Amino acid sequence: MTIDAPEPDRTLYFDVDRSARIVADSFRNTPDPRLKQVLQSLAQHLHAFVKDVRPSTDEWAAAIAFLTATGQKCDEVRQEFILLSDVLGVSMLVESLADNAGERLTEATVEGPFHMVASPVRELGDDINVSGEPGERCLITGRVVDQDGAPVPGATVDVWQANSLGFYDVQRPDEMPQGELRGLFNTDADGRFHFRSIVPAHYPIPTDGPVGDLLRATGRHGFRPAHVHFAISAPGLRTLTTHIFVTGSPYLESDAVFGVKESLIVDFALLDDPARAAAAGLPNPFRHADFPVVLHREERP
């Protein structure tokens, strides 16, 4: 005596040839149409990748272990999955696809994993090198306009950078005060901003985790060229997340996270101008970088 069961339908069961379609079909009842689209596309591309490389079960287990270690490396001040996305060029691709508004606009680049704490609100002209980190002193100026050239007063300019050893404040909480080399500024009536800092240095991304293991295994270096991060926003304008890169920095041609765009390489010019140095509150001579920013004014719906 056996439990009666209908004759099984072969097409209901897993099959290598139809695997992507079977998995995509399992998402057919997803209420959110966008989530459904993303997961059905994921099923197609993920299964195509697996069929292309035909991993052994040991290789599959190694991939599971790598992803698990990547998740477990994350904490309040470390985001290893963003690093992984960065070194695979995915972060840069996402930023670039989202930033397709036109040639006259300032280009975007990756946010990176260190924009995790709120920058302190500061006044125009303030020094973000609050505790006097060693480094070449510089003045950074800029003006925010829209695509028609109209100035954007009151735009929020969020700035963050590493010190001359390549560390952000969150990476060295015992040595760097919180908010060091970060600042949240508002542009003046003419859309202008300016602040004091130090010229950033090139530095390696954190390589003491799974992403570092990946770079070592693949003969890739982990360095990023010298840069200052910006996130610039204002009502009615598309928020821009970008960097300026220092002209002549090493690794401009091989950024570990593929972040460099030619238009974002900015001259940190050495100025010998005692009057301007005194006005800015800097020793003479000093470096000066100017970053003109063009944001996209969104159409009203």
Next chain:
Amino acid sequence: MTIDAPEPDRTLYFDVDRSARIVADSFRNTPDPRLKQVLQSLAQHLHAFVKDVRPSTDEWAAAIAFLTATGQKCDEVRQEFILLSDVLGVSMLVESLADNAGERLTEATVEGPFHMVASPVRELGDDINVSGEPGERCLITGRVVDQDGAPVPGATVDVWQANSLGFYDVQRPDEMPQGELRGLFNTDADGRFHFRSIVPAHYPIPTDGPVGDLLRATGRHGFRPAHVHFAISAPGLRTLTTHIFVTGSPYLESDAVFGVKESLIVDFALLDDPARAAAAGLPNPFRHADFPVVLHREERP
């Protein structure tokens, strides 16, 4: 006065159209040719996926958060990335691609996330339901042969299953003794094995983590049809990881992890045979499942 730098070469910088090629090329110096192949294929398929769905930066951040939570859900007794691989059909695809040795062999299926502790060594005929979990008593028998029909004496038969509430010992350490419903057997001189257990029940995969969130968001259930896991190995033969599924179990047609193959659905027949029950050490009547196993004898290199 500025730092002198050569004129930048546009082709060195990131570009959406060439993004997959740029990232694939970054792996050109990978010493291990297989790792290089896998990562260059990953770059192509991953970038194709991103270009297909064009995630917003908020969607990308949600994906980063999901992967991070998946890694952080893992511990000694929980492997959420295997679950994710399972519900995306990737585990089943990997097993099926690795298991392409021919139609006469016993088919493989997913290992699942609960083969994480060593099964206790047991004697043929032992009861793996050591502490007397409630459930319908059954005898499971089988014979291991190679593709030419020759018996495989001394093959290792590793068995694990859930109790009638759908829990493995590692999920309920306070209620189930370690090794409950697990056993490591060796086949006899004729390749045969037999042991006592309870008929497994269908059950849901763990849904209190990110994978459960994914299933709920997509209108998918998390149930697996009733099954017993096997991993069978012997020197010179390809190790087989598979299940037997209980004929008539719910969810045979919609296994949350796509694990069902028609050839693995086995009758747990109700036997009314007092003499055989007494010989097996089971109450009469009892269920009986027979699992003939054909392993692939590897060619000598």
